[in-house]
Amino acid sequence: MTNEQSSNGTTNQQERLMNLAWLAGFFEGEGSVSLVQGSGNRIMPRVHIINSDWELMEEWSKCWKELGVGNYVQLRKVYDPLKHKQTKQVLICGVKRVNNFCKLLRPFLRGHKLEVLKVVEEYTDYRLSLPNGAHGAKYGTLDYEYRDRVRALNKKGPLESSETTRQPSLVASEDIVQAVQPA
Numbered sequence: 001m002t003n004e005q006s007s008n009g010t011t012n013q014q015e016r017l018m019n020l021a022w023l024a025g026f027f028e029g030e031g032s033v034s035l036v037q038g039s040g041n042r043i044m045p046r047v048h049i050i051n052s053d054w055e056l057m058e059e060w061s062k063c064w065k066e067l068g069v070g071n072y073v074q075l076r077k078v079y080d081p082l083k084h085k086q087t088k089q090v091l092i093c094g095v096k097r098v099n100n101f102c103k104l105l106r107p108f109l110r111g112h113k114l115e116v117l118k119v120v121e122e123y124t125d126y127r128l129s130l131p132n133g134a135h136g137a138k139y140g141t142l143d144y145e146y147r148d149r150v151r152a153l154n155k156k157g158p159l160e161s162s163e164t165t166r167q168p169s170l171v172a173s174e175d176i177v178q179a180v181q182p183a
Contacts, residue, residue: 016067019066019067020067020104020105020107020108021108022063023060023063023064023105023108024105024108024109025108026049026056026060027047027049027105027109027113028109028110028111028113030049030050030051031047031048031049031113032047032048032049032116033045033046033047033048033098033101033102033113033116033117033120033150034046034048034116034120034150034151034154035123035146035147035150035151037147041139042139043123043139043143043144043147044093044094045093045094045095045098045099045120045123045124046091046092046093046098047071047091047092047093047098047101048089048090048091049089050076050087050088050089050090051087051088052085052086052087052088057073057088057089057090058073058088060090061073061090064092064101067100067104068100069092069097069100069104070092070097071090071091071092071097072091072092072093073088073089073090074088074089074090074091075087075088076089095124095127095128096124096128098120098124099121099125099128102117102120102121102124103121105117106118106121112153115153116150116153119146119149119150119153120150122146123143123146123150126142126146127143
């Protein structure tokens with residue numbers, strides 16, 4: 001028996017829980033989860049995180065791989081190096097991967113991103129429950145409803161009609177100017 005692992009595996013379990021808590025905190029601050037509409041109108045679950053600290057991004061990717069969740073690390077193109085730093089992004093894509101991500105991270109999240117994650121997890125559970133899993137199953141109204149729910153939670157796209165936001169106010173405001181008389 002080594003120092004790293006007791007007979008009941010508590011050290012490994014504690015390390016795993018600490019890693020998940022760190023991953024959740026980093027995700028809450030820097031990440032997003034969405035349902036993206038791709039070619040052929042397919043709906044793709046995606047986790048995205050971006051940061052200019054390359055070592056941190058590599059560690060985030062490595063921790064997920066150790067937990068069995070595959071991901072991709074990419075450099076992002078910098079269009080204006082005087083204004084922006086070079087960044088890396090980590091992507092977790094696909095129904096099974098994102099479903100695993102959701103199930104592992106959900107107990108550690110709080111707030112708004114938890115609500116989005118729950119809808120994405122519900123969607124990936126639905127897709128995995130279809131015959132042949134998510135592969136080969138056609139996309140229907142329910143898929144697009146999930147996409148729209150996630151978009152609304154992430155505040156993507158118009159939430160109000162443009163006519164509502166462009167209505168002039170009914171009462172014109174006036175600036176009040178006071179002149180100060182010298183004493």
